[in-house]
Amino acid sequence: MAGTTVADDGAIALAFQRAMQEWGYFIPVSLINPLMGYKKPEAIRIMLSEYETNEDRITTKLVDRIHDRFLAHMLGHYRYAAIMPLPHVEASFARLRSAGIRVALDTGFSRDIADVILGRLGWLRNGLVDDLVASDEVPKGRPYPYMINRLMERAGITDPLEVVKVGDTEVDIHEGLNAGCLFSIAVTTGAFTADALVPHNPSFIIDDLSQLMPLLEHVTATA
Incomplete structure (x- = not known):
């Protein structure tokens, strides 16, 4: 988050x-x-x-x-305090969902903090986000794949190649890799630069979440 x-x-x-x-x-x-x-x-x-x-x-x-x-x-x-989505995030969520892609969040926060954030942003209420799992709801957090596994289970997804993981930290990348996701994509809007993320072998690195859907469309078209 x-x-x-x-x-x-x-x-x-x-x-x-x-x-x-x-x-x-x-x-x-x-x-x-x-x-x-x-x-x-x-x-x-x-x-x-x-x-x-x-x-x-x-x-x-x-x-x-x-x-x-x-x-x-x-x-x-x-x-x-003020809680703000990062630029282009809500529009990116809407674009993903309009393409039939579910949007789910996992977080290193505990559920009580995550609920406050999502409650104030209204993402579950307004349908921009389909699901959320917090790190205290699974045996271990990142880089273990348990949060992704839980979200897949609740969405009725059995194949991790139907999942794309996006995150801003090295443990986000490894969470996606450990879950066997189709892609584990790093974004540079958080604590790490692209140079710091490269050694952790993300599938791709983007600088803004608005680049996610065009990237997926390009990869799909050229596959």
Whole structure:
């Protein structure tokens, strides 16, 4: 969601930073940004592994407490701050759906945050988005394929070659590859540049979601 379809004003990384600081860990935002695509408790555990010298302190209880503070910061932000779709996203959703392509979102956020965002944007209510799954609704988040698998199951899709994954992080790319999707497409509207995404072997890299449908039409026509 954030960085791919929803504008990220930096609040997510700052919420991580604040939550970690409350427990005595001072982490630069520049080191938090690359973890944006991960399931949030997993991102916290990764940060702790770098900044906590006593491994015995890195417990599920500590991760949960930091995550609770992160959730509080993010829910407060998304309930009251402006939430904006990235440019051309809604038009791109409409174009995909008019071509008979289902639009589904998966996210490293937990369901409570995702519901606030989608509730304010109205994408489920107005039919721009068909489905959503959050990382706390599956056994593991990205780069594991479980969120894509869940969406496929609910859509009645059994062949991953009928699925195209789009995301702005390295774990998005690997999620699509691990799910066996037809394409795993990277978009540069989030935390990573094209040069940073190339080593993760995306099927294609686009700079704007408006390029997605023309790309699919071109690939289909030349196949």
